Amino acid sequence: MTGHPFDPLLRRLTAAHGWHVTLHRDAHDRPDVVVAVRVGPQWTDSVGIAGETDTVAMRHRTRKSSLIVPADIPPESGAVWQRHGRCDDVLTELFELPAP
Numbered sequence: 226m227t228g229h230p231f232d233p234l235l236r237r238l239t240a241a242h243g244w245h246v247t248l249h250r251d252a253h254d255r256p257d258v259v260v261a262v263r264v265g266p267q268w269t270d271s272v273g274i275a276g277e278t279d280t281v282a283m284r285h286r287t288r289k290s291s292l293i294v295p296a297d298i299p300p301e302s303g304a305v306w307q308r309h310g311r312c313d314d315v316l317t318e319l320f321e322l323p324a325p
Contacts, residue, residue: 234316238272243325265325268305272319280312282319 238244243263251257259274264287272282284306306322308315 234313234320235274237316237320263325268322268325270319270322270325272316274312276312278311279309280315281307281309282315283307284319284322284325287325 238246238259238261240246243265244261245263246259246261248256249258249260257275259272261272261274263270267287269285269287270282271285272280274280283304285304308318
């Protein structure tokens with residue numbers, strides 16, 4: 226995913242900014258989904274990027290005993306904030322939230 230308008234936003238999903246990022250591959254070893262998690266003292270943020278128009282992000286209260294990542298988002302996930310849509314829109318909104 227290079228050369229897209231959301232590239233500057235993706236560059237913020239780094240360890241230097243507190244993110245743990247994993248690239249998941251499909252059965253043919255092709256890049257499939259990027260999953261990123263940032264755990265702060267108050268908030269845990271998670272992002273799943275399947276493509277330019279298929280990105281989901283959530284914010285939960287940090288619970289040291291369990292983490293919730295954006296896979297299947299059940300309504301009872303307890304997210305205090307969540308968005309699904311275009312990568313640039315979702316990441317822009319996530320990065321406007323108060324620091325975790």
